[in-house]
Amino acid sequence: DAKTTQPNSMESNEEEPVHLPCNHSTISGTDYIHWYRQLPSQGPEYVIHGLTSNVNNRMASLAIAEDRKSSTLILHRATLRDAAVYYCILSLSLDSNYQLIWGAGTKLIIKP
Amino acid sequence: GAVVSQHPSWVICKSGTSVKIECRSLDFQATTMFWYRQFPKQSLMLMATSNEGSKATYEQGVEKDKFLINHASLTLSTLTVTSAHPEDSSFYICSARASGISYEQYFGPGTRLTVT
Numbered sequence: 001d002a003k004t005t006q007p008n009s010m011e012s013n014e015e016e017p018v019h020l021p022c023n024h025s026t027i028s029g030t031d032y033i034h035w036y037r038q039l040p041s042q043g044p045e046y047v048i049h050g051l052t053s054n055v056n057n058r059m060a061s062l063a064i065a066e067d068r069k070s071s072t073l074i075l076h077r078a079t080l081r082d083a084a085v086y087y088c089i090l091s092l093s094l095d096s097n098y099q100l101i102w103g104a105g106t107k108l109i110i111k112p
Numbered sequence: 113g114a115v116v117s118q119h120p121s122w123v124i125c126k127s128g129t130s131v132k133i134e135c136r137s138l139d140f141q142a143t144t145m146f147w148y149r150q151f152p153k154q155s156l157m158l159m160a161t162s163n164e165g166s167k168a169t170y171e172q173g174v175e176k177d178k179f180l181i182n183h184a185s186l187t188l189s190t191l192t193v194t195s196a197h198p199e200d201s202s203f204y205i206c207s208a209r210a211s212g213i214s215y216e217q218y219f220g221p222g223t224r225l226t227v228t
Contacts, residue, residue: 036219043116043205043219044156087155099146100217102155 004088009107012078020073020106022088027068032091034100035062035073037084037108044087047073083110114140116208118220125196125227133191133223135206141186142208146217147179150203162189196227 005023012018024033035047048055048062050071055062061074075082087105115138125131135145144163148156160176162168162183170176180192189208193200203224207217 041203041222041224043118043207043222045219046216049216099158099161101158102148104155 003101004090004103006086006088006103006106008104009109011109011111014080014110014112015077018075018078018082018108020075020086020088020108021070022072023070024088024090025069027090033062033064033068033071034089034091035060035086036089036100037082037086038105039084047086078108078110080110080112083108114138114208114210114216114218116142116206116218116220118204118206118223120223121221122224123226125225127197127227128195130192130194131196131225133193133204133206133225135189135191135208135220137187137208137210137218140208140210140218142189142210143186144209145183145189146207146209147181147189147191148205148207150205150222152203156205159191193225196225198227201225201227 032049032051034049036044037047038044048057048060050062050064063072085105085107087102089100117136119134123131146161147159149159150156158171159174160168160170160181162181164183164186168181178194183189203222205222207219209217
């Protein structure tokens, strides 16, 4: 399975944009890029996913490099509630049994 | 959005006893459910994948006779930790995948198991 590399932690100020990077240099052509986040002692929460094109939803934006070897999750205006561990994950496909292989994630700290 | 519940949210049991954890999809039918284990300050580790009505597929290193998974209906999967030992103490999380074209996995809130 292709692996992802993320910084262990990042800090940002409240109400400022946050760019969370992810490297996936061994990504294959059919791998989807997913982002989830997990607050302490809670189950993970889906944030966004994409394949090749940049994606936007109500929570965040996903910018995917043209060669797909890296991607960036963008939180446009961070709040204290966005403090969590953010996981960048690749999946082989989107069929019903697709598995998510979790890396270490990035702990996002939001400073008031 | 889709909601997945887990029961209990936390449980303490004695070594050698068995514990059952329930995972329910409350407002959608889950054709596939996943069970994860998470130790403190670590990432999630996939234990098994189960499809409704069929046997679960376990990840390498996960003992299927110790971690019994049943996915008897489209809204319920159970994980039973048999003959629990202190090293089984962990945060157990389930997720569910809806039938159809949804690409999201919806996660339960997790169950904190402590074996004394």
